[in-house]
Amino acid sequence: MMDKSEASRRIPQLRETITRHDELYYRQGSLEIEDQQYDALKRELAELEAAYPELAEGPSPTERVGDDRTEGFAKVKHRERMMSLDNTYSEAELREFDARLLRIFPEGKLSYVVEPKIDGVAVCLTYENGKLVRAVTRGNGVEGDDVTANVREGVPNLPDRLAGDAPSLIEIRGELYMTHAEFQRINSEREEKQLPLFANPRNLTAGTIKQLAGVGGRRLEIVLYGLGACEPRTFARQSEFHDAVKAWKLPTLEKYWMAENIDEAWKRIEKLDTLRHDFTYETDGAVIKLDDFALQAEAGATAKSPRWAIAYKFAAEQAETLLEKIDVQIGRTGAVTPVAHLQPVQLAGTTVSRATLHNEDEIARKDIRPGDTVVVQKAGEIIPQVLRVVTDKRPADSQPFDFAAFLKQKNIEAERVPGQAFWRLKGRDDPALIRRKLKHFASKPCLDIENLGEAVVDQLVSRGLARTPADLYTLKVEDLLELDKFAQKSSENLVSAIDASRDKEVWRLVHALGIPNVGAQSAKDLIAHFHSLPALMRATGEELIEVDGIGEIVARSIHSFFKDEEQLELVNRLIEHGLRIEEEAPAAPAEDAPLSGKTVVLTGTLPSLSRSEATALIEKAGGKSSSSVSKKTDYVLAGDSAGSKLDKARKLGVTIIDESSFREMIGE
Missing domain, CATH: 2.40.50.140 (Nucleic acid-binding proteins)
Structure with missing residues (x-):
């Protein structure tokens, strides 16, 4: 174990790295490292924070569910939390999971259900009186994005009504995925059109279900296996629920196994490893669950994971x-x-x-x-x-x-x-770099300029029509008529699409600038804090670090970017071309607002509020949200797994409140 001085440098690095990979995976449907490398980073962070709790500032990324919520979708709260599973890659750790449960249930005979672990996108379906009313992504575990329309369009084999008798209200959980055949069909079409190929079915599924204009002719599948809220609750075991899902004629697991003990469970996992490539979905491991729902409830959960289930990942x-x-x-x-x-x-x-x-x-x-x-x-x-x-x-x-x-x-x-x-x-005038920057600027997560794809960008650069993103806003229809496969209508459409991008959200412009280490979520957090691009450009390093989720490395990147003369020239040209650079700041609260002049520090995971939601409520009530506890702090709003901030608040005598007290205080 490293000493405290080393840990004080390593912990912020790990937090920033894990947060970045969470952003890539959950919001952008992308990966840069393998699951095992990612899990190793989280394990290292958890061990360091346990050894040096005084260095663990704020909620740890090891204790939160990955957040897949994105702009453009209505947010819906889950009736019961959707958690993520702890992972293991070794038989020994799997047996330790069993040993932990036996310590909770020393007299109990623990039977398990072993299921394939599907590498897809988690979703929760709500059926009321047997009719599908809503499909919601996992989101942050408390609330997710309403993707009902895309699920109805993209998953043709999902029944709108349950067959036979069903509870009056039930949440059924599972995974959206794309078959190998559909994935290959889409990539074959893209290859013929000389478009970039998609990396894998999971990422393509994540991107497809979050398309604002429907799923675009892509066929998704769904497999259902989990129980959320249920009224009346009529199931005693996971295995009974699997039988019910089949009886309702819903798509479900091709195969699952019962095991009377951990030895049998391990044999079932080995069997699954020999069969999994014959399944229509990607299977990267096995999920082991207690069969008895009553025992599941008694075993409980941590801030992010149930104690009664674990995922065993197969070797690469x-x-x-x-x-x-x-x-x-x-x-x-x-x-x-x-x-x-x-x-x-x-x-x-x-x-x-x-x-x-x-x-x-x-x-x-x-x-x-x-x-x-x-x-x-x-x-x-x-x-x-x-x-x-x-x-x-x-x-x-x-x-x-x-x-x-x-x-x-x-x-x-x-x-x-x-x-x-x-x-x-070396040179910023390198055609390869110019093309890459323009493609990034026009991409869907940035300014989302329709019809400005790779082939068009290549032609603009090779013909000298565009060197920087600002040049896009000088293009005329007659310029585009020079390009291959461009006629009057297609040229007019692209000019219109470029013009429409001037009014896109400011965070998209910040993301599109290509600031090192600044992804979409960081851009959103920055604009939510500063409200305008000019204010962000003026911010000092200390002011940048005050933004939740922005560490020293990212702050230095931002500060250096806006000190660079060439980057400043680009930004100023974009501003001259009329791109939106300000968002409306929240209205100033009244002097008699419930939290007027008060400072509130958040720590831990709240039952029903995300960090951003709680911060918005604090500000709406006239208060200020701070990231550190001091003698000037008026309240510490604490949830599950609150860390060192809670201990410090107790030592300083700061008033500690929970979500219920907070809501009562602000009149919610």
Whole structure:
């Protein structure tokens, strides 16, 4: 275990890294690391925060459910929380899960249900009097996005009514997914149109269900297996509920097993591992649950996970194939990342033809060369990685790969970032970087400019019509008529789409600028705090850190970005072109507002309010939300798993309130 000084530096790094990956996975449907790497980061953070609780400022990302809520959807509260499962990768930890339950139930005979763990998007369906009335994503566990219309359109095999008798009200939980066949059909069509391919079925499912204009002709499937609220509650066991789901003619698990003890459960998991690739959905593990609902209720839950269930993740799959060549891809900040092009090979149920090589050091450490036979590994259905080289099969004339010489050969002017393992383009005028920035600016999570795709951006850059995002707003119909496949109508449509993007939300513009380390959620948090782009540009490092979720690394990135003359010129040009740069600030509260002049600190997880909702209520009632407890703090609003802030409040004699008292105080 590292000492306190090291931990004080490592904990904020881990929190920021985990929060970033949560943003990518839950809100953007994307992944940069494998599940096992992500879980290792969370485990390291949990151990450090347990060893040094005084360093654990605010709710920990280890104690919260990932949040998939996005703009544009109505928010609906779950009648019962939707939690996420703790993960394990070892048989020993699975048996420790059983041992913990036996300590709670020393006299009990614990029977389990073993189910396939579906790698999809969690959803909760509500049926009232047998009729489907609502479909909601997990969200933050307390509330989610209402995706009823998209589920009705995109999941044709989901009955609108339950067959036979059913409770008057029932929440049925499961996973949305996309079959291998549908995923391959969509990617084949995109390949024919020379469009970028989707990475995996899970990410495409997440993006499809969150499309504001319907699911766009993509077919989704659903598998249902979990029970939420139920009135009247007529089920005693999970296995009984599975039988009911089948009787209602709902899509459900192809296979599940009963186990009278943990030994039997382990045998069922091993059996599942031999069958899972025959299922129509991605299965990356097994879920082990207590069968008895009464015992589940007695076992209870932590802030984010039930104590009566656990997910066992299967080991990453591996395959041997030929590395045909090494190429690079350019990121939005100019980062140059090596990628392996592989002889196509079947892995984890899909055909793999590319793998990440991470950086120059990784290539050198593993001595990876074009023409090598390599072992590739895939976990979590993301772009796989090259695990190692099979040197016995290396060609006799093979030479070590020289990354710098390769870049020079491809006329890519880049330099290695001092103290880092990656390379970045030298000149901001590099066509590859210009194209990447324009594509990012116009992408759906940013300004969402319709019809401004990759092929169009490539033509704009190659013909000298656009060098920066600001140039897009100078384009005229006659300029676009020069492009391939552009006629009068298509040119007018693109000019109109660019013009319409001027009035998009300010956070989208902040995200579109490509500030290093600032994703969509960070952009939303920043604008919610500062209310305008000019105010954000003027903010000091100390003011930036005051924003919830913004750490020192992100604050430095923002501060440096707006001190750069070229970036300032771009922003000023965008402002001159009339892009929206201000959001309306909340109206000032009346002097007699319930919390006028009061400072409130939030800690822990509240029963029904998210952090942002609670903060909004505090501000609406005239109060100020702060991130740290001091003698000037008037109230600490505490929920489950409150940490060191609660202890400090007690020591300082600060008034501690729960959500119920808070609501009463503000008249809610």
